[in-house]
Amino acid sequence: MVNLTIDGKQVTVSKTATIYEAACEAGVHIPVLCYAKKLMPYGACRVCLVEVEQMKGRLIPACTTPVTEGMVVTSTSDEIVKVRKTVLEFLLVNHVVDCPVCDKGGECDLQDLTYEYEVVSNRFEGEKFDLPTDEVNPLIERNMNRCVLCGKCARVCDEIVGYGSYSFINRGFETKIATAFDRGLNCEFCGQCVSMCPVGAILPRPFKFKARPWQLKEIDSVCGYCGNGCTVTLGTKDNKVETIRFNDKTGVNDGNLCVRGRFGYSFINSEDRLTKPLIRENGSLVETSWDKALARVADGLKQSGSETGIVTGARLTNEELFLLRNVAKALGSENIDHSGGECYKGLTEGLQQTLGLQASTATFPQVENCDAILSIRSDFYETHPVFGMVVNQAVRRNDAKLTVIADKRGKFTKLPEAKTLLHKPGLEVNLINAMCRVLLDEGLAKTERLSGVDELKAALADYAPETVAETTGVSVDAIRTAARELAAAENAAILLAYGLPYTAASKELGIAAANLSLLTGIAGRTGSGLYVCGEKNNSQGAIDLAVMPGATGLGAQQMLSAAAQGQLKALYVVGEDMVSSYPDRKAVELALDKVPFLVVQDLFLSPTAQMADVVLPAASFAEKDGTFTNAERRIQRVRAAVPSPGDARTDFNILSDVLSAFGAQAPATAAEAFAQLTADTAAYQGISLDMLGAQGYVWGTDILTPITRNLVAVAGSKPLDAAHQLLVGSALYHSGTMSTHAKGPMAVVSEPYIEFGREDAKALNVAEGDLVKLSADGEIIEAKAKVDNRLPQGVLFAPYHFSALGLNKIYRGQPAIAVQVGK
Ligand code: SF4
Ligand code: SF4
Ligand code: SF4
Ligand code: FES
Known part of the structure; x- marks a missing residue:
């Protein structure tokens, strides 16, 4: 000191x-x-x-x-004040003073300093800047006439985001901040440069002329998109969310947001929101009152009782999930699950078998100080962008060695010195097994407290680096180096994202990642961690609260199968569009068609809701109080900022009414529900709302020690033998289907696409924007082509967010889909 x-x-x-x-x-x-x-x-x-x-x-x-x-x-001192005044006078020589129409007015650092130092006149004269405004993109306006050349935009884009959009060009009076070749901005649109700019040079276009800062009411809450759990400060005016404000005082994200969190709020204000309950009459959905809708729900569910299935997305608050579980209990049903496919179920089962826990073992900020980071899948940045920014900082500021096990290139693979183990689709487990084998063969494994060492050694006989190199296409050297670097690092991280488009072999992948974390000593070691990050904002909360099938209960896929076979009497779907998002659309539609009673509770009349007998209009995250738990186990407060549109209600209120209809007692408030759920959930015991400060509260402390240390042998896969293989996954600009209702993300990526690498595009005679057809198993999907250079030859990619594409007609949870390409 x-x-x-x-x-x-x-x-x-x-x-x-x-x-x-x-x-x-x-x-x-x-x-x-x-x-x-x-x-x-x-x-x-x-x-x-x-x-x-x-x-x-x-x-x-x-x-x-x-x-x-x-x-x-x-x-x-007098001299300091004089010099500061002079600095300000210089800045104001060329700066256009258009404060009356500048959206930064009222919170502009230059305006405030000019006022504070009473710079009422200027001793220097010069031409005012007269540069054209960059309005090429729909989200960010750049007016360089207002720029004070502080460099914050360039630095944040480089140091934190890792995109590197801006640099200084020219000299003297001509100096300015510009993009490559001084073109219009075309980037990730995370808005960090907007947040950092101290003046009105970089502004959010959707907020233009919406409100002066002092007219805004600010409410701190948590982003409703992904498991990163970024805190957002909602800026509201006249009961409408008008913007998301920069706030580095709360949460784990240091004020950083991605495009979804920064610009994806407008689904809250969407005119397509459901505002009235709907009930099916004579084959059509018609508006009805809450009393009638709830009576029909209560009747239907009473009749189905224990033969009811309950499925939710993981976007509800912990308190709402707790109530939903109580609804299942009141019905005597153990058929409750929080997502489709085997992605959540398989992964959590895998972690339970190995580590005896079902969560990340460390917190996000620790990654910044890691010496080595292994990302399983390049899509991690797409699913969890702000955590990805922490990885960028670790690499750029602290020289962390980053290795990416990837079936395609992405943001991570472009970071400085990143090593990409580019493999044939679906072979992640093979590579991790080979890394485990290297650790064991070379005496680098920390086996002291582990069980199952001999069994794993025996099982890894087939995973010699040479064999795996041949199967996967990754070099032996790259496999060995990746294993050695992870073993040698004092602080290391393994990152694994999961979600609906990553259903294949999720249990195997969970086990393989846990094996690697045990052999390297990463799991439970201070400064290191295994990060398993759920796709949705409250994926971890749903796991913690055991929104999963009971011992005799059915998981989401089993419920769908049972429904299709006439063995489920009712399905209650809360906050999930199964038809659009779940693998195997036909099977989902068949099940929903067959189930005698279908209730859907959601914000929009999704394709799933369109099949329902009763549709209940629900509230968005911006309209409710409660808590979410992010992918590092941080429980954070969600706060209502605006009322729900029309007659829409919070899931909490709806579920309370459903419980009342069964004569069950529901907690009166979210705070009461939190007290009950913490008492009821082992990991949450002793946590009170008061303990959730500005940074939330991480259950189990920053480092979670594995309860068991069992190595479990797990088999890899065989490569798919097909000339063209389609990968399904997430795109940075979207999250599930919800962001497709938000103008911001839709302004950047507004429609589905099929991505081709340049080599394939050339060979197939496909150009950017061409309509292309992919056929598989007798089904055809059609979308515009996107051509770039991140896909290996023979590999195509499509994001799963757009219902209209019907991607899940051919995606049935496979790691890759053999497709024929046509026009
Ligand atoms: S929006 Fe984000 S990616 Fe784009 S220039 Fe600004 S900081 Fe960089
Ligand atoms: S942050 Fe704003 S004022 Fe600073 S260099 Fe960038 S555009 Fe100019
Ligand atoms: S979508 Fe995820 S990463 Fe982006 S702002 Fe929201 S919580 Fe953060
Ligand atoms: S030089 Fe210190 S704030 Fe700019």
């Missing part, structure tokens, strides 16, 4: 602190413009100049100068 004095105040700070950070600690105000806590020190603007007694004769930038023992700092 270092002791220094600032404006006569004694302060003790870490020896790595800067003068500015020490001043913040001491409660001394020093103005800044180019400084941002989460970016590397830069020192571009000079408004933070201070005097240091030991460095007499010049003013020192507080934001870049490290503290030293005994330093005596003066933050303000």
Whole structure:
């Protein structure tokens, strides 16, 4: 620690602190413009100049100068004020002062500093900038006439996002921030540059002229899309969510968001939202009252009793999931599940068999300090972008060695020095097995406390790196290096994302990843972790609350099979569009068609809802109170910001009414439900709402120690023998089907597509935008072609978010689909 004095105040700070950070600690105000806590020190603007007694004769930038023992700092004096004024005058020479129409007005750092230093006139004269505004993309407007060249946009895009959109070009008066070849912005549209820009040079277009900042009500909540669980601050006006605000004071995301969290809020305001309950009469769905709809639901479910199936997406709050489980109990049914396919079920079973737990073993921020990171699938960035940004920081700032087991290239594979084990589709387990074999063969495995070592050794006889290299197409050297680096790292992470489009071999993959984490000692070691990250915002909450079939109950797929065979009397689907998202659309439609009574509770009249007997209009995450648990086990508060449209109600209220209809007692409030569910859930015991501070509360502490350490032998797969294989997965801009109702993500990716690598596109004579047909098993899907260079030859890709494509007519949970390509 270092002791220094600032404006006569004694302060003790870490020896790595800067003068500015020490001043913040001491409660001394020093103005800044180019400084941002989460970016590397830069020192571009000079408004933070201070005097240091030991460095007499010049003013020192507080934001870049490290503290030293005994330093005596003066933050303000006549001379400092004069210099700061001059800096501001220079900035205002060319800056167009269009505060009356600038959306940043009222929260612009330049405006505030000009006011604070009373810069009422300017001694310098110069031409005002007259650059064209970049409005090429639909989400971000760039008006470089307002830029103060602080470089924050370029730094955040590089250091945090890892995209690198911007750089300074030209010199002197001509200096400006530009994209490559000074074209319009075309990037990930995460909006980090919008959040960082201290002036009105980079603005969110959907928010343009919607409200002045002081007119907005701000409510902290949690993003409703993925398991990253980013905190979002909703900016509302007149009971409408108008924007998402930058906030680095809460949560685990340090103010970082992805395109979905930043621009995907508008589904809340969608005119397509369900606003009235619907009931099927004479074959059609017609509007009805809540009383009638609930009476019909109660009647139907009473009749079906224990032969009811309940399926939910994992977008509900913990409190709502708790009530849903109570509904199952009240019906005497053990048929409850929170998603389709085997992705959740298989993965959690695999983790349970090996580690004795069903969750990530560490928290996200720890990854920034990891020396080695293994990402299983390149899609991890697509499913969990903000966690992906932490990986980027680990690689760029701390030189972490990143290895990606990938069936296609992606953002991760492009990070500096990333090693890509590009394999034939569906062979992830083969590669992980080979890595385990290397660890055991080379004496690198930490086997002391593990059971099943000999059995695993025997089972890995078939997974010599040479054999696996031949099967997968990955070199022996690459397999060995990946295993050695992971074993040698003091702090290491293994990342595995899962969700509906990643159904294949999920149990095997869970086991293989857990085996690797045990052999390397990663699971449970301080600073290291195995991260299993669910696709949806409350996937982990659903697992923690055991929204899964009981001992004699049916899982989602089994419920569908039972329904198709006439062995399920009712299905209650809450917050999931099974027809659009689940593998094997025909089987889902058949099951929903056959089940005698179908209730769907959702925000939109989805293809699943269209088949229902009763449709109950539900609330979005922005309209409810409760908690979500993210993929690192962080329980965070969700807060209602706006009322629901029309007669839509929260799932909590609907489920309370359903429970009442069965004579069961429901907790009166979400807070009461939280108290009950924590008492009822082993991992949550002792946690109170008061304990969920600004950063939430991580159950089981930052490092979760495995309860068991069982190595389990698991078989890999054989490569598919087909000239063209289609991979199904997630696209960065979307999450499930919900984002397809949001204008922001839809403005960037508005329709389904089939992606081709350049080689295949050339050989097949397919150009960008061509309509192409893929056929498999007698089914045909058709979409526009997208051509780029991230897919190996013979491999195609399609995102699963768009219901209209009917991708799940040919996707039945396989790792890859053999397809014929036509036009
Ligand atoms: S929106 Fe994100 S990816 Fe695009 S330029 Fe800004 S920071 Fe970079
Ligand atoms: S656009 Fe904004 S963030 Fe980027 S350099 Fe200019 S003022 Fe700074
Ligand atoms: S979608 Fe996921 S990564 Fe993106 S902002 Fe929301 S929680 Fe964060
Ligand atoms: S804030 Fe210190 S130089 Fe810009």
